[in-house]
Amino acid sequence: MTTLTTILRGNVRQYGMIIALAAIVLLFQRTTEGVLLKPINVSNLVVQNAQILILAIGMVIVIVARHIDLSVGSVAAFVGATGAILMTNYDVPWFLAVVICLAVGALIGAWHGFWVAYVGIPAFIVTLASMLLFRGLTLVILEGKTVGGLPENFKKMGNGFLPEVGPDTDLHNLTMLLGVVVVAVLVVLDLRRRAAAKRYNFEVLPFPLFALKQVVIGAVVMEFAYLLADARGLPIVGLILFALIGIYTFVMTRTVFGRHVYAIGGNVDAATMSGVNTRRVDFLVMTNMGLLAGLAGLVTTARLTAANPKAGVNFELDAIAAAFIGGAAVTGGVGTVVGAIIGGLVMGVLNNGMSLMGVSIDWQQAIKGLVLLAAVAFDVWNKRRTAGSGGAGAEKSEATPPPPAELVEEIEQLEHESSAESGVGRRGS
Template identity: 80%
Template sequence: MNALLNTLRGNVRQYGMIIALAAIVILFQISTEGVLLKPLNVSNLVVQNAQILILAIGMVIVIVARHIDLSVGSVAAFVGAASAIMMTQYDFPWWLAVFLGLLIGTAIGAWHGFWVAYVGIPAFIVTLASMLLFRGLTLVVLKGATVGGLPEPFKAIGNGFLPEIGPDTGFHNLTLLIAVAAVAVLIVLEVRRRNAQAAYNFDVLPFPLFVVKLALLTIVIMYFAYLLADARGLPIVGLILGGLIVVYTFIMNRTVFGRHVYAIGGNVDAATMSGVNTKRVDFMVMMNMGLLSGLAGLVTTARLTAANPKAGVNFELDAIAAAFIGGAAVTGGVGTVVGAIIGGLVMGVLNNGMSLLGVSIDWQQAIKGLVLLLAVAFDVWNKRRTAGSGGAGAESAEPSAPPPDKLAEEIEAMEAELSVDSSGDPSKT
């Protein structure tokens, strides 16, 4: 029990929102008399919130690098409008329009990165200007009208589902197979991670608690897959979102670029003196946000089956809220992709649950604002708590993890050799 309490105490930011999400789900499941977790509603929840979750992935990286992007909603609307015009008025193949839409989003992100990284204008100002610029250009491109008549394969990106395979089991077989594969990969990665930490004598969960953690993750994933499989299966946009989560989690945790982003967000001066090319990293961060904004715009247009001048309104606020609710620090340097997804799900479940209960849109906005304020206040409180107590792991008597046994033996041998040299042969240094 002490190990569990110490783990939770040292990872309040990590586990706090997971507990909050579970509590919100249970609350609305009871208050809606079981409607929230009905298979069809869960499927709709994924489809309706996919674009915000995509933006949240990019936004948390921007916030970790101590920037902000206010233009993502306008950029998404502009990319969706431009792609729709390509397909309807210029007869571009849908796949080419998608590719060019992603290219436009990436170019806009590079434009932001140039002003932020190389000219030195704060990202807040640059993206505020772009928010106005591309909202206006969206109206120009669409001429103030909604453009429909999009190809069916394109609309499937936002509304389609994976095909049926195998025998008729009453469930969507492919969805269940993907879930089983995801659980297997997750277990392998968690075991490898635990073994690597244990090899360097880092603190790890006791084995029984580790097994409980894996069991809980397995239950959650398989139950979620069961609900989707009992409806229409995994949405195509859900598969896209899952791929993005895996790719960007790997980038932020396992690549040099990801470490540089965290280093810059933690202390930009120290990162610069350490040889990090801060300008290039900032440029890449903003360009990546443009790419994901373009993807979110395409998903939104496909889901709505038309390009609308009002598309993307308040997307930036929802994405920023998802990142902060998911544990990103206001000052930068802290935040995870999975945390941003959890924050986005908190917002999505709140929207869906309140809509099912008939709560008016004005009260929904007010409640979401309070949730965001409480999340940031929690972040500030947690930072002060850890600063005052020495941070996570301060309960440990040792200031840091001891070196592995083999390394300790090598250090002792070197110290003994130096001692002999200094006492037995004064000429050696």
């Protein structure tokens, strides 16, 4: 019991929002008389919130690096409008237009990165200026009108689903297969993380509780896959989103760049003295945010089947809220991609649940604001609690705080790099 208590205290940020998300889902499942978790509604949740979740992935990296980006909604609208004009007015093939638009988004992000990293203007000011600039340019290139008539293949990016394969089982077989693969990957990764933690004498969950955790996570993933398979299958935008989650989780936890982002966010002076090229990292962080904003703009245009001058309004606020609700620290240095996704899902479920209950948009905005304030207040309270008590588990001298998953993975990576360098040294001698 002591070990479990210590681990829960040491990972209160990680588990807190998961518990909150589960509670919100159960609440709305009850108040909407089961409509929330109907297959078609779950499918709609993924499609309707994908662009915010894509932005949240980039935003949490920006916030970890102690910056902010207020321009993502306007950039998304501008890139989406650019793509629509290329495909309709200039007959550019849709796949080529997508590549061009992603490049435009990356260039806009690089523009932000130049001013932030090399000129030294705060990201808040740079992106605030771009929010106004690209919202105006969107109105200019669209001439204040909605541009439709987009290619069907492009519209599938926002509204399409994976194809049917295999025998007729009354379910979408490919979606169920992907669910099984995801569960297997998560179990293997957690087993490796557990083994690494034990090698370094960190506290780990007793095996029965560890096994129970895997069963619960596996059941949740498979239930989610079943609900999607019982509707129309996994949306194409959902596949894009899950691929991004995997890629960026790997980048932030298993690469030198990811470690540098956390180092800069934690203490930029210490990172600089350690040899980290802080300007280059900041430049790449802002460039990446522009790229993901461009992708979100394309997804939004595809889902709406048209480019609209008002597209992307308040996207930046939703993405920032998702990152903070998911555990990102206001001061930087703390936050995860998975946490941002959980925060985005909290916002998405709140929107959907309140809409199903008939709550007016005015009250929806007010409630979401209170949720964001509560999440940040919890973060501040938790920091003060751990600082005042000497950290999680400090009340018992023999209790060892459990390591964050990122720390275990970083130690493994450093050990692997050290072994590789030793091997090179031996071969050279």
